[in-house]
Amino acid sequence: MRREGSPFQGLGAVFIKEMADHLGSARMRVLEWLIVFTAIAALYAAIQQLRATTAEDPFLLLSLFTTSRSPLPSFVAILGFLIPLMAIGLGFDAVNGEHNRRTMSRILSQPIYRDALLFGKFLAGLATLAVSLTALWLLVLGLGLLFLGIPPGGEEIARSLCFLVVAVAYAGVWLALAMLLSVIFRSPATAALVALGLWLFLTVLWPMLAPAAAQAIAPPDPRFTALGLPSPDTLEWQLALQRLSPSHLFAETVLALLSPTTRALGPIFLDQLEGAVMGTPLPLGQSLLIAWPQAVGLIAGAIILFAASYVAFQRQEVRT
Amino acid sequence: MTAPVVTAQALVRRYGDAVAVDGISFEVGRGEIFGLLGPNGAGKTTTILMMLGLTEVTGGSVRVLGHDPMREPLAVKRRVGYLPDQVGFYDNLSAAENLAYSGRLMGLDPAERARRTEEALARVRLGDVARKRVSTFSRGMRQRLGLAEILMKRAEIAILDEPTSGLDPQSTHEFLDMIRALKGEGVTIILSSHLLDQVQRVCDRVALFNAGRIALIGSVPELSRQVLGGGFAVDVEADVEGADMEKRLRAIPGVTQVERLAGDRYRILADHDVRPDAARAVVSANGALRQLAVDEPSLEAIYNRYFSAQARREEETRHAA
Numbered sequence: 001m002r003r004e005g006s007p008f009q010g011l012g013a014v015f016i017k018e019m020a021d022h023l024g025s026a027r028m029r030v031l032e033w034l035i036v037f038t039a040i041a042a043l044y045a046a047i048q049q050l051r052a053t054t055a056e057d058p059f060l061l062l063s064l065f066t067t068s069r070s071p072l073p074s075f076v077a078i079l080g081f082l083i084p085l086m087a088i089g090l091g092f093d094a095v096n097g098e099h100n101r102r103t104m105s106r107i108l109s110q111p112i113y114r115d116a117l118l119f120g121k122f123l124a125g126l127a128t129l130a131v132s133l134t135a136l137w138l139l140v141l142g143l144g145l146l147f148l149g150i151p152p153g154g155e156e157i158a159r160s161l162c163f164l165v166v167a168v169a170y171a172g173v174w175l176a177l178a179m180l181l182s183v184i185f186r187s188p189a190t191a192a193l194v195a196l197g198l199w200l201f202l203t204v205l206w207p208m209l210a211p212a213a214a215q216a217i218a219p220p221d222p223r224f225t226a227l228g229l230p231s232p233d234t235l236e237w238q239l240a241l242q243r244l245s246p247s248h249l250f251a252e253t254v255l256a257l258l259s260p261t262t263r264a265l266g267p268i269f270l271d272q273l274e275g276a277v278m279g280t281p282l283p284l285g286q287s288l289l290i291a292w293p294q295a296v297g298l299i300a301g302a303i304i305l306f307a308a309s310y311v312a313f314q315r316q317e318v319r320t
Numbered sequence: 321m322t323a324p325v326v327t328a329q330a331l332v333r334r335y336g337d338a339v340a341v342d343g344i345s346f347e348v349g350r351g352e353i354f355g356l357l358g359p360n361g362a363g364k365t366t367t368i369l370m371m372l373g374l375t376e377v378t379g380g381s382v383r384v385l386g387h388d389p390m391r392e393p394l395a396v397k398r399r400v401g402y403l404p405d406q407v408g409f410y411d412n413l414s415a416a417e418n419l420a421y422s423g424r425l426m427g428l429d430p431a432e433r434a435r436r437t438e439e440a441l442a443r444v445r446l447g448d449v450a451r452k453r454v455s456t457f458s459r460g461m462r463q464r465l466g467l468a469e470i471l472m473k474r475a476e477i478a479i480l481d482e483p484t485s486g487l488d489p490q491s492t493h494e495f496l497d498m499i500r501a502l503k504g505e506g507v508t509i510i511l512s513s514h515l516l517d518q519v520q521r522v523c524d525r526v527a528l529f530n531a532g533r534i535a536l537i538g539s540v541p542e543l544s545r546q547v548l549g550g551g552f553a554v555d556v557e558a559d560v561e562g563a564d565m566e567k568r569l570r571a572i573p574g575v576t577q578v579e580r581l582a583g584d585r586y587r588i589l590a591d592h593d594v595r596p597d598a599a600r601a602v603v604s605a606n607g608a609l610r611q612l613a614v615d616e617p618s619l620e621a622i623y624n625r626y627f628s629a630q631a632r633r634e635e636e637t638r639h640a641a
Contacts, residue, residue: 010424012424021410021412105369105404106404106407106469110425111397112425
């Protein structure tokens, strides 16, 4: 049985309205300033560091993203930590907010499908995040030009643009998660709390728990331990577990994209490095190949979470 | 009744084991005001949601303006306006902006949208506050804004869920006037409420819901004949010294029953209006007539009688078991 009409009727209207809401909201402004200030602090530290160590790096712009000087983490590390916060901030009351304002049944009585409402909200959130991240990206570029005085090369721009796309996909994962929780929980406070709990668990606790879990699943081989080496099985399990966290996937992708000398993201044997000139950068295409599985993982995660919230929302009763 | 615009046949909605709507059938004719009446939880809102395709139909069928709301929800929702129970708006937007958003969802082009928004707001007398945020609006104003949305849609059927609950008497009066005006334009109105006198004031026909079923359906006089058994109830309050008032009242031709309510108050049931005879009876007994009133068949009386009769029946079946 086919439904009559397009599921995307009204999508544009929802998108425009939600985006206007996001861009004008006080919540968004607070999150923006939080990110801008911490990012500027990290960039400032990176610039100081780069000036101190005379720049022989052919990818000066990229090192602006990745260089850190204690106590501040690098710009990308800060983004990896704060993008989820921003995405959760935009998504945690997407659906239950409509129920609580009692606007849901009124909006759904207009000639649109639920698809348009949910998809419009997701796209509006994603577009808002993309706009903010692009602004941040331009900020880095501008500051780099101002303080380092070297114009970025074509490959650097290309790599940092790829980074931007990955950052938006990473934001999409968290936005979809926040929206799923906003469908499941009727109270926005509960949804926000659960989302923030998951965020802390996956970005802070999971990196510590994953190695322990890996050792429990595949106990270290004494022959490797005697040589002071990690056992391959344990290491593989550890990586596999860590990659369940979107933050880890993001970090790995960023590493491959912004540090052109990265040759692999997992353990490799010495004989695999035969003939490699260590320390030389890879061409962009090769770096993309390395980052590809992780990037696809992020996008797939966002799609799966969105599909879950879609199913949950379609089955939900309109009435509170 | 003219050609029906809404037809429900043996409509059923189950939530798990609980039955919210249990096989109801009704028809609503074009241009009439149809009242859905009943206690909370009797299935009124569920019935409304099924008519709009906003909740699934478990069994039976419903057709609105010739469409099946489950299969062609957009066709139904384009022509039917809905004012939910305790309607909400985006508080951070103005009245006009809220309507503009609805207009965009309806697919109106910008010029048409602006024109209809202004027109609708003026008609519900919110023209002066069109640019004000909805957060400053009273309950009555929000309710009117909801009606403006229906006007803007140029809906052929307006479904209003508890439109006057929680409104002060003045706002209620205004709102009911607006509903009547809407009917004057040929819009069919389906109204759910538990405020009986208001339903009686505006509705052409009512359906009395009880535990997911329609217990009674028809116009108020029809229902009164069914439930109250027709006839007239006259209340007499008179001070009569020494005479057997009850006997005298019973002697009036046409009186079927006399009931002593309290001290000097009596209720007479008769097959016609026996007020003049009752007055004569009191005066001829040298009594002082204090009050004489005929009970109009009110929906409240019908409702109370129906539900108390039903409670009695249930009591009896329990005893029998």
